[in-house]
Amino acid sequence: MPGSKAIGIAVIGCGTIGRIRAVLAKQHAAVGWLGLCDRDENIGRRLATDVAADMFTTDVAQLVARPEVDAVIVATDENEHERPAVLAASAGHALFVEKPLATTAAASRRVLDAIEAAEVDAVVGYTQRFRRRFLAAKARLEGGAVGEVTTVVTRAFMNRMVPLATLRRTELRTTLTPMVVSGTHSVDLCLWLMGDKTPERVYARSVDRVLGVHGTKDATLGVVTMADGTLWSMNISWALPTVWPGSVYGLEVGIVGTSGVIDIEDTHRDLVLASEFPQGGGYEPEGFAPDAMRHVDFLTSYPPGDEYAGQFWGPMREETNAWFARVVSGLATPHATAVDAHRALLVCLGMDEAATRGEEIKLQA
Numbered sequence: 001m002p003g004s005k006a007i008g009i010a011v012i013g014c015g016t017i018g019r020i021r022a023v024l025a026k027q028h029a030a031v032g033w034l035g036l037c038d039r040d041e042n043i044g045r046r047l048a049t050d051v052a053a054d055m056f057t058t059d060v061a062q063l064v065a066r067p068e069v070d071a072v073i074v075a076t077d078e079n080e081h082e083r084p085a086v087l088a089a090s091a092g093h094a095l096f097v098e099k100p101l102a103t104t105a106a107a108s109r110r111v112l113d114a115i116e117a118a119e120v121d122a123v124v125g126y127t128q129r130f131r132r133r134f135l136a137a138k139a140r141l142e143g144g145a146v147g148e149v150t151t152v153v154t155r156a157f158m159n160r161m162v163p164l165a166t167l168r169r170t171e172l173r174t175t176l177t178p179m180v181v182s183g184t185h186s187v188d189l190c191l192w193l194m195g196d197k198t199p200e201r202v203y204a205r206s207v208d209r210v211l212g213v214h215g216t217k218d219a220t221l222g223v224v225t226m227a228d229g230t231l232w233s234m235n236i237s238w239a240l241p242t243v244w245p246g247s248v249y250g251l252e253v254g255i256v257g258t259s260g261v262i263d264i265e266d267t268h269r270d271l272v273l274a275s276e277f278p279q280g281g282g283y284e285p286e287g288f289a290p291d292a293m294r295h296v297d298f299l300t301s302y303p304p305g306d307e308y309a310g311q312f313w314g315p316m317r318e319e320t321n322a323w324f325a326r327v328v329s330g331l332a333t334p335h336a337t338a339v340d341a342h343r344a345l346l347v348c349l350g351m352d353e354a355a356t357r358g359e360e361i362k363l364q365a
């Protein structure tokens with residue numbers, strides 16, 4: 001139906017990611033009403049003006065109580081998901097929460113309980129699932145192309161700009177480990193690719209030589225044993241220097257099965273820019289300036305996608321628009337559910353705990 005406007009969307013958190021989602025909502029034919037909330041009035045009102053939002057408030061409860069709202073996007077800082085997510089679920093709204101679901105197991109459980117009690121559909125922003133390469137791999141794995149998966153090797157490399165930008169916005173930093181904030185993307189992706197396997201035990205070690213002074217760790221390397229004996233080596237460093245050409249995330253995943261293998265190279269070295277002029281690009285939230293000039297850039301290493309001509313292109317567009325279709329028509333989509341996100345958090349926290357204790361631990365169910 002041309003011009004049909006069906007649903008009302010609320011976006012809570014109007015920063016980098018909330019802005020991308022709100023712009024996509026405004027551009028989508030199925031969205032007829034858009035309300036915004038941010039605790040920072042300047043950031044929120046600026047976005048409200050840019051997208052001609054129907055309302056702006058600094059009060060989360062006021063926004064989710066509006067009768068126009070059908071579905072809510074929670075795009076607040078990692079430590080700030082619980083209250084808006086619980087309020088939105090309790091009001092009966094479909095929910096899209098940015099990763100991680102929460103930063104502690106208890107908060108994540110409370111969000112999940114609120115979602116389950118209200119029986120609302122809730123998904124979490126594991127945007128990488130919407131990359132064509134991972135969808136193609138998933139389809140082959142589900143089709144049995146490699147047989148039974150026995151071994152998975154995951155290596156995530158990240159530019160330290162991400163933790164520096166992330167840590168800057170809060171004093172509550174002990175929860176913001178490389179696993180909980182960013183390794184979680186690879187954890188969700190690999191658990192999803194592996195299919196119906198339950199993580200059971202984990203051993204891990206961490207190092208904090210560079211980022212320890214900022215209240216986090218540089219890297220965590222671990223081995224997860226699944227209930228069926230599958231071994232998964234999960235490793236992340238988010239301490240690569242600012243001048244590393246990958247501005248955000250580079251990933252390698254090897255999945256070995258009884259009858260085949262899928263080897264995924266996602267380091268973005270296939271699209272290299274070198275310039276005499278300093279290059280921006282990547283994750284640059286409000287008020288963050290990199291500590292060094294970057295002249296070489298692996299383009300497309302910013303996982304959500306890239307801007308061109310004032311519009312945002314890439315997996316976050318696919319993910320957000322697919323969610324609007326899910327809200328409108330109940331379309332089955334590959335989004336991570338809140339249950340998936342809770343499971344991913346428990347793996348990340350388990351790796352952190354195993355590294356702290358220096359021994360293998362049993363993961364919480």
Ligand SMILES: NC(=O)c1ccc[n+]([C@@H]2O[C@H](COP(=O)([O-])OP(=O)(O)OC[C@H]3O[C@@H](n4cnc5c(N)ncnc54)[C@H](O)[C@@H]3O)[C@@H](O)[C@H]2O)c1
Nearest residue numbers: 013015016017038039040075076077078080098125127285
């Ligand atoms: N899906 C992805 O690929 C992806 C990529 C980057 C970040 N993220 C996630 O998105 C979330 C937001 O990250 P960002 O980069 O947009 O951060 P940001 O700092 O740019 O924006 C967060 C906004 O939330 C607001 N806010 C914080 N607490 C609030 C509260 N209690 N009530 C109302 N507003 C509040 C802040 O004022 C800020 O404007 C994080 O969970 C992050 O991990 C997801």
